[in-house]
Amino acid sequence: MAVYRIFPEKDAFISSKYPAQNTGRDEVLEVSNTNAINLDTSAQGDVPAVKRALIQFKTADINNVINNTISGSAFQSNLNIYLANATISPLDYTLEVYPISGAWDMGTGRVNDIPKTEDGCSWGWRGESGSNAWVTGGGDFHLNKSGSSQDFTYTSDKDISMDVTNMVKLWNSSSIDNNGFIVKLTGSIEYSASYVDTSYFSVDTHTIYPPSLEFKWDDSSYALTDLTAITSSDFILSFTNLKQEFEDSGIYNFRLKVRDTYPTRAFQTSSVYLNAKALPTSSYWGLKDVKTNEMVVDFDTSYTKISADGSSNYFTVYMDGLEPERYYQLMVKIIVGNETIVVEDKGNYFKVVR
Numbered sequence: 195m196a197v198y199r200i201f202p203e204k205d206a207f208i209s210s211k212y213p214a215q216n217t218g219r220d221e222v223l224e225v226s227n228t229n230a231i232n233l234d235t236s237a238q239g240d241v242p243a244v245k246r247a248l249i250q251f252k253t254a255d256i257n258n259v260i261n262n263t264i265s266g267s268a269f270q271s272n273l274n275i276y277l278a279n280a281t282i283s284p285l286d287y288t289l290e291v292y293p294i295s296g297a298w299d300m301g302t303g304r305v306n307d308i309p310k311t312e313d314g315c316s317w318g319w320r321g322e323s324g325s326n327a328w329v330t331g332g333g334d335f336h337l338n339k340s341g342s343s344q345d346f347t348y349t350s351d352k353d354i355s356m357d358v359t360n361m362v363k364l365w366n367s368s369s370i371d372n373n374g375f376i377v378k379l380t381g382s383i384e385y386s387a388s389y390v391d392t393s394y395f396s397v398d399t400h401t402i403y404p405p406s407l408e409f410k411w412d413d414s415s416y417a418l419t420d421l422t423a424i425t426s427s428d429f430i431l432s433f434t435n436l437k438q439e440f441e442d443s444g445i446y447n448f449r450l451k452v453r454d455t456y457p458t459r460a461f462q463t464s465s466v467y468l469n470a471k472a473l474p475t476s477s478y479w480g481l482k483d484v485k486t487n488e489m490v491v492d493f494d495t496s497y498t499k500i501s502a503d504g505s506s507n508y509f510t511v512y513m514d515g516l517e518p519e520r521y522y523q524l525m526v527k528i529i530v531g532n533e534t535i536v537v538e539d540k541g542n543y544f545k546v547v548r
Contacts, residue, residue, distance in 0.1 A: 196413050197491050197498065198259055199274075199406040199515035202397040204300035204374075205249040208316050210332060214323040216303035216314035221399050222278050223247040224305075225289065225377055226391040227384050244384055246332060247394070248298060248315060249275070250374025251407045253365060259409050260366045263512075269411040270497070271362040273342075273375060275354040275394045276403035283389040285348040288380040292335040293361045294373040296320060296328075335376045339364060343380065352392065362407070402483065402517050413510075414499035421472040421502070427533050428455040429471065431526060434506065439545045442518040448479075450500070450507040450526070472502050476529035479509045484521035484543055493527045500526070518548045 206218040207225070217224075228243040260269070273291060299321040301314015312323035317333075320326045328334050340360030346352060358375065365372040379390060395403040434449045452471045477500040481491040491498060500509050516522065524542040528535045 196264070196409075196411050196510060196512070197494075197515070198263060198409045198512045200251055200255045200259065200409075202249050202405050202407075203252045205247065205397050205405065206298075206300055206303075206315055207245050207247045208333065210244045210317050212310060213317040213331065214312045214319065215305075215307075215310040216301035216312055216316050216323075217305050218299075218301035218303055218314040219398050220304045221396055222305075222393040223249070223275065223377070223396045223405075224391075224393045225379065226393075227379050227386070228389055228391055229385065229387060244332065244379075247275075247377040248294065248333065248374055249273075249377065249397075249405055250294075250372070253372045256362060256372065256407070257366055260362075264409060264411050265413040266411065269359070269409055270357060271359045272408045272410070273354065273356045273358045273405070274408055275377070275405045277352040277354075278393045278395050278399075278403075280352050280393070281389070281391040282352075284383070286346065287383050287388070287390050288343050288345050289354060289356075289377060290341060290343045290380050291356055291358060291361075291375050291377050292337060292341040293339050293364065293370060294376050295334045295336050295370075297373055298333075332378075333376050336370060339370060354394065358407075402486065402520060404517075406515075410494070410497035412497055412499060414501045416475050416499075416502045417504070418472055418502055419504040421470055421504070421506075423472045423474045424452060424454065424528075424530065427530055427535050429453065430455055431473075431537050433524065433542055436524070436542060437544060439547050440513045442516065442546050442548055443514045445510055445512055447508045447510050448524065449505075452507065470506065473500055473507045473526075473528055474530060475499070477507070478527045480525040480527065481511070481516075482523040482525055482538075484523050490516065490522060493525075513546055516546045518546045521545050 207223045224245040225247050226245045298315040303311030318331055342356045342358050344356045364370045397404050430453055432451050434451045478493040478498045479500055480493045483490050500507050521543050526537040
């Protein structure tokens with residue numbers, strides 16, 4: 195029932211065409227192969243035109259989530275990087291992610307700098323141009339250390355959401371040093387005559403789509419005592435402790451009130467409309483960005499389960515995993531029998547503030 199995100203401490207992309215150029219402060223991360231359209235008329239033949247992305251999250255942040263926030267040992271960690279633009283020729287392609295071997299400097303360059311900035315990592319160098327070269331141009335990485343991949347088709351969503359749990363566990367256990375991820379096209383495409391050109395929002399983006407490392411785990415608890423679960427779609431749901439604003443830190447348990455729309459008559463001194471019920475175990479929460487109408491936390495049958503105790507249903511949201519100065523809408527999905535109900539009351543929203 196928990197979703198927690200951390201954001202990068204640094205990122206950049208490196209280009210084989212400009213092996214000394216740094217892009218550490220650029221608003222996008224490019225991952226591409228444009229060999230097919232980058233022909234050189236000199237004696238050198240084709241100029242390589244491959245771009246790869248580097249991205250790193252703080253070791254302290256990773257260890258804090260795993261060691262102090264996650265309950266239990268079972269969790270999933272996804273690397274999320276959001277598409278800014280794409281020009282893609284092949285119908286199908288694959289991206290790979292590996293743990294980088296060795297430290298690198300982000301630098302302060304941007305792709306359109308004139309002259310080109312060379313004060314940080316590049317295709318040829320870990321840091322400032324001329325100092326501390328990669329062993330292999332294009333970045334050194336652990337090829338045999340739990341790499342991950344994601345396949346894309348012509349019609350699939352082009353955002354990256356890749357399971358990197360095994361790599362994160364290696365860092366947490368200090369089995370390998372955390373030097374971040376390298377994101378690249380698979381070897382069969384990267385230096386082929388294909389044309390794949392994708393750019394993603396970087397940590398320096400001015401949008402709400404910076405990369406994130408997402409941790410998901412199930413800490414739900416469902417123990418009804420005085421409550422009974424609803425058995426039909428005739429119910430009314432509301433939040434009992436929703437506030438207008440939350441600081442971008444801390445943890446908050448949202449409480450839900452559920453009752454039958456048409457309660458059964460009963461001999462009692464209080465109104466039957468006050469008789470509380472509970473949502474069934476097949477109930478899930480989600481978050482939507484109010485302005486963009488996009489799901490920030492989508493319904494997940496494993497990781498966004500709604501809990502229940504003796505008084506009501508509830509679920510937990512980690513506010514520091516959300517972008518501040520944004521409005522978020524609370525949503526609930528309930529499966530009752532053969533029916534699926536999504537509660538999307540536009541009044542159920544809040545703002546995260548700094």
